[in-house]
Amino acid sequence: MPAGAVYVGRGSRWGNPYAVKREGGFMWVEPDGKHLVCSTNREENLRERRTEAVAMYSDLIERVSLDTVDPKIRHDDLGVWDGRIKQNVRAALAGKDLACWCPLDQPCHADVLLELANDATTASAAVTASDAPSVALAAPPEGNGTRT
Template identity: 35%
Template structure:
């Protein structure tokens, strides 16, 4: 079963053969991120839906969602899952095509393995076989 790998910059470490990098700025990178623990940075919703590749940080909105409370990485992962659900609903064939290279491969990102990561969402949906399972 494919799993998430944490990328490292330590001497001698190598990405496992066959693993695919899904961090920013790959085409599968999460366009949503947390800024100073209180703001979610991301593209305008229409841009996020229409872009299937990397979205440059300069094209994103600071304060996409802002709160006086603490916002953790789970909020960015939740937005990514929502984007995938919308894509599954509106463009399921294109989503399957976009996910196809990931199917059956380990996915590598910089997120610590004990923290939420959009890579977990990609692992989950890339390895499901039907649209109904993607949107569950």
């Protein structure tokens, strides 16, 4: 892993709980996947299921930030996600390079995190929030905010 990069794959606080599963010619996203697909085009099917898993992750972050799910959702027993999730992503990951196991040419939840971490709207919300994180939101320290 490159120096200064933050690991965001499964097992980390930021890992995607939605995983692509395969058995024989079938692929699906677990848990709560909407499509069980059997296809002879494994590459296209895999890309579609990864896209679905990333969309589900993005939706989860949105629902948590709007408090439309349990406001203190346990995520992989490695931290509590709450209504400040977007500000917490910004505080922890802004300007950082993010590392995951997904191939760089495939959809990955790290792209969702990069977008949130480096979004000016999220940054201003964190600064103006009454319970803003104690982490300084100054200029990004190292890295260029990419997925590695």
